[in-house]
Amino acid sequence: MSSVRLADVVAALDTAYPPAIAESWDSVGLVCGDPQDEVTKVMVAVDPTSAVVDEAIDAEADLLLVHHPLLLRGVDTVGAHTPKGALVHRLIKAGCALFTAHTNADSADPGVSDALAAALGLVVTGPIEAQPGRDLDKWAVLVPVDDVDKVRSAMFAAGAGYVGNYRDCSWSVTGQGQFLPTDSANPRLGAVGALESYEECRLEVIAPRGIREKVLAAVRAAHPFEEVAFDVMEMATFPGPRGLGRVGELPEPLSLRDFTTRVADALPATATGVRAAGDPEATVRTVAVCGGSGDGLLGAVSRLGVDAYVTADLRHHPADEHLRAGGPALIDVAHWASEQPWCGQAKSVLDTAFAQTEQWQVRLSSVRTDPWSLRASSQPGAAGSGRTRGTVDHSAICTENR
Numbered sequence: 598m599s600s601v602r603l604a605d606v607v608a609a610l611d612t613a614y615p616p617a618i619a620e621s622w623d624s625v626g627l628v629c630g631d632p633q634d635e636v637t638k639v640m641v642a643v644d645p646t647s648a649v650v651d652e653a654i655d656a657e658a659d660l661l662l663v664h665h666p667l668l669l670r671g672v673d674t675v676g677a678h679t680p681k682g683a684l685v686h687r688l689i690k691a692g693c694a695l696f697t698a699h700t701n702a703d704s705a706d707p708g709v710s711d712a713l714a715a716a717l718g719l720v721v722t723g724p725i726e727a728q729p730g731r732d733l734d735k736w737a738v739l740v741p742v743d744d745v746d747k748v749r750s751a752m753f754a755a756g757a758g759y760v761g762n763y764r765d766c767s768w769s770v771t772g773q774g775q776f777l778p779t780d781s782a783n784p785r786l787g788a789v790g791a792l793e794s795y796e797e798c799r800l801e802v803i804a805p806r807g808i809r810e811k812v813l814a815a816v817r818a819a820h821p822f823e824e825v826a827f828d829v830m831e832m833a834t835f836p837g838p839r840g841l842g843r844v845g846e847l848p849e850p851l852s853l854r855d856f857t858t859r860v861a862d863a864l865p866a867t868a869t870g871v872r873a874a875g876d877p878e879a880t881v882r883t884v885a886v887c888g889g890s891g892d893g894l895l896g897a898v899s900r901l902g903v904d905a906y907v908t909a910d911l912r913h914h915p916a917d918e919h920l921r922a923g924g925p926a927l928i929d930v931a932h933w934a935s936e937q938p939w940c941g942q943a944k945s946v947l948d949t950a951f952a953q954t955e956q957w958q959v960r961l962s963s964v965r966t967d968p969w970s971l972r973a974s975s976q977p978g979a980a981g982s983g984r985t986r987g988t989v990d991h992s993a994i995c996t997e998n999r
Contacts (some may be wrong), residue, residue, distance in 0.1 A: 599955060612703040613680050629695050636959065639660045639814055639944075643937055643939070661693055702939060704840055708723075713843070719846060725885050735830045736752065738800045742771060742798050745798040749800055757806075774794070778790065803973060846882060851880075867967045871929070873928045877928075885907070889907075908935065931967050933968075
């Protein structure tokens with residue numbers, strides 16, 4: 598591939614992180630940029646902060662791909678006199694597009710929590726809260742044996758026949774059909790008033806429910822008969838592989854103390870570090886993870902019966918009530934740190950799609966966008982004195998996550 602347009606990159610990202618699975622309140626997709634512009638350099642980051650925008654522009658990136666939206670709430674101006682509008686203007690002037698994959702990347706398979714699970718060495722078994730699978734129809738079309746290939750091909754061309762990672766899927770069986778044309782019929786086979794018996798095929802194909810009219814039009818156009826005999830059956834919907842969070846297993850059990858150390862070593866250091874709640878010597882084998890703010894899934898995690906839950910932004914009261922109710926141990930990390938592994942996953946998506954493109958380059962932002970910059974620790978022996986004198990560490994050089 599000699600060149601890639603922004604539209605091509607958007608299509609690849611939409612395939613990996615379908616916008617249809619984003620939460621209803623979210624804002625995902627292309628924020629600015631011309632779909633016809635050529636793209637050879639991409640930068641990936643968690644947040645579109647001013648420093649990240651500077652880094653992307655300095656690197657002469659054609660596209661800045663981020664997880665968190667710049668324009669999530671309703672806005673009525675992107676004037677350069679506003680902080681967010683100023684970033685948009687700088688990107689446009691530099692010829693750098695901006696694309697967001699947020700909650701669609703959270704629920705995708707693989708998605709944000711898969712990247713977090715991989716960083717922690719977990720073998721993923723499924724989501725914490727699975728989204729329903731696709732709404733599907735099963736079509737059963739009766740076709741003369743000599744015309745079945747034509748009808749089948751038409752249904753495939755209309756978008757039917759996909760089952761998981763397989764395409765052009767169908768099933769068929771032959772049998773005897775009969776009909777009697779009435780006076781107003783115009784039969785291709787047989788004659789008006791005469792009972793006709795012939796060999797036909799029952800052709801079964803799966804199709805998304807949303808393309809029902811398109812499939813029906815294709816069947817009627819390809820079928821040789823004036824009246825087409827067919828059934829459309831709505832299939833039961835089961836939980837799919839997409840959804841928020843992930844559940845996984847460690848290759849070997851660890852104590853909560855040692856697993857917390859593993860989490861700290863696996864994720865980028867931040868001022869807030871990594872903290873755990875629970876018996877330090879409790880055994881951890883099964884783990885739930887959720888990149889970003891995950892206390893809304895505490896109830897679901899408890900019902901799963903896992904040994905520990907790794908997420909970010911846990912609050913005092915929900916965490917305390919969770920533990921009092923007998924829920925699994927909690928490991929709280931920084932929001933940015935929990936989602937930063939996704940940047941590498943997104944890079945892999947684009948590199949896989951456009952590896953053959955000349956001068957193709959995807960870089961990960963080196964900017965630490967975690968907002969917390971300082972960490973204070975009490976001096977030894979100061980506890981219980983009423984007032985303590987603390988020491989302050991800069992997060993930029995903080996490596997002590999434990």
